Amino acid sequence: MRILIVGASGYVGGRLVPLLAAAGHELVLMGRDVRPLRDRFPGARIVQADLLEPSSLPVAMEGVELAYYLAHSMGPTPAARSGEGTRRGVPGGAHAFAERDLMAARAFAQAARAAGVGRIVYLGGLGSDDDPALSHHLRSRHETGAELARHGVPVTEFRAAIVIGSGSASFEMLRALTERLPIMITPRWVATRCQPIAIRDVLDYLAASADHPEVTGIVEIGSPDVLSYGGIMLAYARRRGLRRLMIPVPVLTPRLSSYWVNLVSPVPASIARPLIEGLRNEVVVRDPGPAARLGVTPHSLDEALARATDRTDRHAVESTWFDAYAKTDRASLPASHSREGMIVDRRVVEVHASPEALFAQVERVGGRTGWPYANLLWRLRGVADRVVGGVGMRLGRRDPDHLRVGDAVDFWRVEEIRAPALLRLRAEMKLPGRAWLQYEVEPTPGGAGARLVQSAFFEPKGLWGLAYWSLLTPIHPAIFRGMAREMAARAVADGAAGPREPQAA
Secondary structure: OEEEEEOOOOHHHHHHHHHHHHOOOEEEEEEOOOHHHHHHOOOOEEEEOOOOOHHHOHHHHOOOOEEEEOOOOOOOOHHHHHOHHHHHOOOOOHHHHHHHHHHHHHHHHHHHHHHOOOEEEEEEEOOOOOOOOOOHHHHHHHHHHHHHHOOOOOEEEEEEOOEEOOOOHHHHHHHHHHHHOOEEEEOHHHHOEEOOEEHHHHHHHHHHHOOOOOOOEEEEOOOOOOEEHHHHHHHHHHHHOOOOEEEEOOOOOHHHHHHHHHHHOOOOHHHHHHHHHHHOOOEOOOOOHHHHOOOOOOOOHHHHHHHHHHHHHOOOOOOOOOHHHOOOOOOOOOOOOOOOOOEEEEEEEEEOOOHHHHHHHHOOOOHHHOOOOOHHHHHHHHHHHHHOOOOOOOOOEOOOOOOOOOOEEOOEEEEEEEOOOEEEEEEOOOOOEEEEEEEEEEEOOOOOOEEEEEEEEEEEOHHHHHHHHHHHOOOHHHHHHHHHHHHHHHHHOOOOOOOOOOEEO
16 A cells, blocks of 8 residues: 555654555655655655645645554644744644644645545544543543544544653653652652553554554554553563662642653653643553454563663664654754854864774764763753753663764754764754754775864854853863864774874864
């Protein structure tokens, strides 16, 4: 079949694409920013479209028989951020995600009906529609599913609770809280019953639905285990050989809990809060019948935890929760670096090593490996960023050795990578302006070695931006010079002579 996937850059979608491709389906991937998709899935047809721009959708629907709808408007849209959203009628702000989800689902369902799409498969959240205390997040998930089904195209709506898998937001919250807190003051929601599910099973259900067009409507999925969120944390602790004490208290609200999660885990409060609010509601499978018709046998919680921890420990994380939460202001680096207002710090070093060996060192920056020079200062910068509400260093890296477009590198995002020649990182820390860090690797004349060109670009915003750069002027040259020199030295350690002293250019 020709299958459209909306949300292929996200946690679930990024893992579903290879499964459907291996089954022989022709895939069409839709996104606002197509560069990460092209880099990650070169064999698929990539279409640029925006769910909040209905006129952009028909081209993505051409000849599509089945559409997977895995989009979620948890973060503010670029239009809302820039102010354009107000003029277009797009609700702005992180807390308006429910309205944006409804608008997006309506536009998508209408376009699918007009294009003759046979069926839509949607992944939502468990929870009873009759529960008057259903969280805003879960109710929004249900309303999105209902909106998709309202316009004539049959919908298979999967509903799942906590997804256990390496890199998932739920697993990262669970892992960080349990690993870092030997004694936990736990709110009441920790005692609520839920039915987690392994990401492997979620993917198997989604893939199986392609072969079962007769299974439509609401399909509740979960593992065989029903227990509290506190029970899940204790199960993780047992697997890791950790002793943990939980002290329940009645006063910690989801808002306060999300701030605490923000401090001790990679997941920011804006994402943690709706997830935690959903944990106040009992999320268990009430009707297992529809799921049973798909022929999937779910794994136990212990099996899911074992797989997730193993892949995390081996740095074999295929996708992460923050893959699709990159800031959408992806304005490319100006072609002319001499443009008025752009501050440039460029360092050049030549090294007796191959371009491949040198680029391998470039590609390993950040994450657990750290930064090649003044790593403590980089970490202090991350702490400062967290204090003012930024991402800090918590995102780390998906993989310690290899990068792809859209990957996080601490508080940077990979904007472009062409191994072994170019890596460009865009800053996501709080800044009075915009910044990039770029590495270019080229062979030296005669092919005896390689040249590393490290460029830091800063586009200050107003006087505050200029003041920020001026305050750091005594520090930046030493850091940038040391970074270039250390990367060259590490490449040389693989079997060449020694780096030449980097020169400012």
